[in-house]
Amino acid sequence: MNDNSGHHWSFDYNYGAQNPQFAQELIGTLREYYAETTACDTRIGQTFTHVYNILPNYWRGYGGGANEELSIGTAIIERNKDNGFWNYSVHYENTTSGENLRMQFRCSAKHYRSLTDSWRIDARNSGDDKYAELRCEGYLVEDSEVRLRINGNEILAGTVDASAKLTCNWALFDVIPALAQTIRESDDGVDLVLLEDLEQLRPKSRLGFLESIQTPFPLDGYYLYGAGLLPSYWWLDTHGDIVIASTFFETLVLKEKIGENA
């Protein structure tokens, strides 16, 4: 625990005068989420959606000014099951970078949510610069070569062992709940290959169990760690939802869930 706000160090970014609303915003978002999910039936068709509030871990100019909201955007993870696969559509909007990402990919229905043959990223910049948009399509060739095609130009993003468990960081919101028991029972965690934001290959990544906490809610903590990655911390609630995902620079806090994980 931190002497500052009393919350776990992995998501305590009150950070003096620079980021004084962080804990209040984080806990407020979660309280509202729990109040609303228990109050109504949120099941809608076959689509299952998580909506996260993005909080900057460090105020220093990354969020707005003193009079602006702390939140710097929204991440929406939408998926539906179709023919034995999960189709994902992720919308990540960041008002600091000005870049909005739409990522679409398909995964196997197994616990590791392995990426299948192809995926797509549509990036848009809302800033006042020459870069306006970019489309990137990704391919898995012969289960080992990760290739990206950008405006007709194809590059090799890396190679993976055909037997490796290749998944995307945005699928971890489902992988961690599915593998929670396995991770907890493993001394060394579970290995996987991550394709971060569907572009950056992180071949030696690992999920491990951190600890359980009771405050502010009963949560189990997991970490993601690996080559080229700063550790990130993922907190799973008793309903099987990742409610806090804190990477090095930002913290995603669950604010809405639509549908139920089948």
Next chain:
Amino acid sequence: MNERPNILFINTDQHSWDAISAYGNPYLHTPNIDTLHRNGTSFRQSYCTDPVCAAARSSWATGLYTSETGVPFNGGHLHPETPDLGQVLSDGGYQAFHCGKWHVPGRDVRESFQTLYYGQRNIGAGGAAYYDSASTHAVADFLTNYDSDKPFYLQIGYVDPHDVCEYLHNHEEKRIPNPVEQGIVSEDALPPLPENFDYDARETVLHRVCRRVDDALIHAAILKGVRDWDELHWRYLRWNYYRFIEKVDAEIGRVLALLRETSLHHKTLIIFSADHGEACGSHQMFQKFTLYEESIRVPFIVACLGDGVLIEKDRFDETHFVSGVDLFPTVCDYASIDVPEGLQGSSLRPLAEGKDVPGRDYAYIESNYWGRSIVTGQYKYVTEYKPKATEDFLPPGPDATQFGLAQLFDRHDDPGETKNLAEDTAYNEVAKMCQDKLLRQEAKLHRQQIVHPSPKRIISNWGDRLRSYWQHDK
């Protein structure tokens, strides 16, 4: 037919000269910067002009030292009449583009360059996690669509590994268990403490007041936090620092891959450098702002992935001294554009082409307005100017009578700078030689009075603290 090359200046932020795997560092993996080294010349005696972002970048932008630019620290303000590289290149027929971090206060990057990407909230000091990937997207869009007959100059300012600063801020007010306690890594996975973790406390007053005393002028809150660190915390800082570098290396990798794929690589000169380094535990110090090697010495690679630009490849230049002021004339040399009068730097083109030409035999570095250093082949001399009794806001120098304390290191016998020889009478002549070199260099500078109120306030406040220390604590 256009014969002038495209020029790509890729810069990272807070990247020490030795944090590259091709240079033998076993604690990180930088395959893409390694590719640049294999395709170019790495200047190993490369120094920034001033170990802080805005100051060092003002030198890149102008070819001047920081007592000339108006930006002797992060809160400076570029003198309005000073021409910058973007303006000179545009006047010379280049398309001058900028992407990512700029951080030259007093000059709107959008007025000097065409900006590919500069953030919705303009990029300030840090925030690699928000900006670097978007910068790569912007460059990818640019490279895959470029169809002008004009050659381009593109500078890409990646923010990482500067985010290590935020890692440190995170320790200001809370205790974070080290990763061994967390169960994330085993102790043997962490890099060791640097060999120069212990230091000689006989430092300049400027250094003590800015970085060592309880109420240090720069980042006292971090200083307070790290005082509680054990050895594993310091080693974990190093481990994290290397991860930030691996992240930015991966971004560079995508740019290089697309450069090749678009066939622009044959006629594109690539320069890679960093604005300053990172102490990363050396001398029990963090970040930059000091005149120790880890803070001031940076990578500088001149490369070409194809055969269209003559470069000596896969080569270390261990002897010629390179400074941040050399970027401007080097770019202009390759672009066949005359440089403005009064620039301090020299073109590195002949050296990159492998020609046997005399180069600079020392590096001159300024720091925190009053700090000065001269690095020669064997010795390094660090000194400071005492604050003036009445501040006139003209950056100090050259005036040996106003020197304060000094540090002198033998770079051959003590590369970690752990033994200050300045008070050893056996080294009086060496110290005098270094002082003379420093004063001769300073005599060449066109120092300008600081007129902007914001940096004047900083000079006044810092000057008061320094005067007080000299009077009461020294």
